[in-house]
Amino acid sequence: MNYNNLLHQAIIASVLAGNEILKIYDTNFSVEIKDDKSPLTLADKNASEKIIDFLSPLKIPVLSEEGKHDDFTIRKQWDKLWIVDPLDGTKEFVKRNGEFTVNIALVENNLPNIGVIYAPVLNDIYFASKELGAYKINGDDFKLIKNEIENLSFENILSKAKKLPIETNNSIYKVVASRSHMSTETYQHIEDLKLKHKTVEIVNTGSSIKMCLVAEGVANEYPRFGPTMEWDTAAGQAILQASNCTLIDLETNQPMKYNRENLLNNWFIAKHNE
Numbered sequence: 429m430n431y432n433n434l435l436h437q438a439i440i441a442s443v444l445a446g447n448e449i450l451k452i453y454d455t456n457f458s459v460e461i462k463d464d465k466s467p468l469t470l471a472d473k474n475a476s477e478k479i480i481d482f483l484s485p486l487k488i489p490v491l492s493e494e495g496k497h498d499d500f501t502i503r504k505q506w507d508k509l510w511i512v513d514p515l516d517g518t519k520e521f522v523k524r525n526g527e528f529t530v531n532i533a534l535v536e537n538n539l540p541n542i543g544v545i546y547a548p549v550l551n552d553i554y555f556a557s558k559e560l561g562a563y564k565i566n567g568d569d570f571k572l573i574k575n576e577i578e579n580l581s582f583e584n585i586l587s588k589a590k591k592l593p594i595e596t597n598n599s600i601y602k603v604v605a606s607r608s609h610m611s612t613e614t615y616q617h618i619e620d621l622k623l624k625h626k627t628v629e630i631v632n633t634g635s636s637i638k639m640c641l642v643a644e645g646v647a648n649e650y651p652r653f654g655p656t657m658e659w660d661t662a663a664g665q666a667i668l669q670a671s672n673c674t675l676i677d678l679e680t681n682q683p684m685k686y687n688r689e690n691l692l693n694n695w696f697i698a699k700h701n702e
């Protein structure tokens with residue numbers, strides 16, 4: 429399997445989806461409320477359609493938050509699939525704070541081996557494969573190439589990127605927490621960390637950017653003691669794993685598995701390997 433080619437296609441798909449999101453972002457869009465009480469906009473739907481259409485020639489099934497969810501009797505026969513969140517952080521999108529992302533992961537035999545996370549407003553893009561490692565192109569650099577992304581070779585894109593983690597010598601223990609989903613259990617976990625570390629700082633942000641900050645080395649860990657779905661974490665886990673970090677399912681004490689019958693994740697902690 430040519431991981432570089434698949435990663436290249438996922439990067440392009442994420443940017444095309446981001447373009448669809450930005451078309452809606454500055455308009456007076458309407459917000460639907462789904463059965464699970466989460467918001468849904470036309471941007472979610474258009475981005476999902478763009479990703480599914482673009483990746484379809486690769487003949488790999490796609491499980492998208494906003495797409496058709498095949499029954500587990502069908503999905504369990506798939507040895508690989510794309511898991512997609514076309515707009516992760518819809519609450520942040522509705523607030524117009526820019527802290528939302530496009531998430532695309534390739535899962536093989538229940539583990540994510542390719543991940544792309546793109547923040548269209550911030551212009552930051554993170555990507556990884558198990559063979560290549562994890563990388564980031566930051567906003568100023570990515571703005572220069574994103575409009576040409578369909579015409580750029582993978583090697584050209586990679587030449588603009590920095591390998592993760594980016595080393596930091598920070599004596600402060602930084603914990604990433606959700607801007608919109610902070611639970612009582614998370615507060616307690618942070619209080620427990622304060623007993624172990626001299627100084628603990630909380631960094632609040634939205635969407636899968638939280639996992640990216642851990643992979644990048646900006647933060648030490650991201651605890652999530654609340655509900656998430658497979659498409660919320662698959663791309664981030666691929667990036668974490670490729671940058672010497674882990675995302676541990678707190679029920680199994682193992683890396684999170686994917687394409688499960690129940691798509692609701694257990695609680696987890698993303699952190700640097702010790």
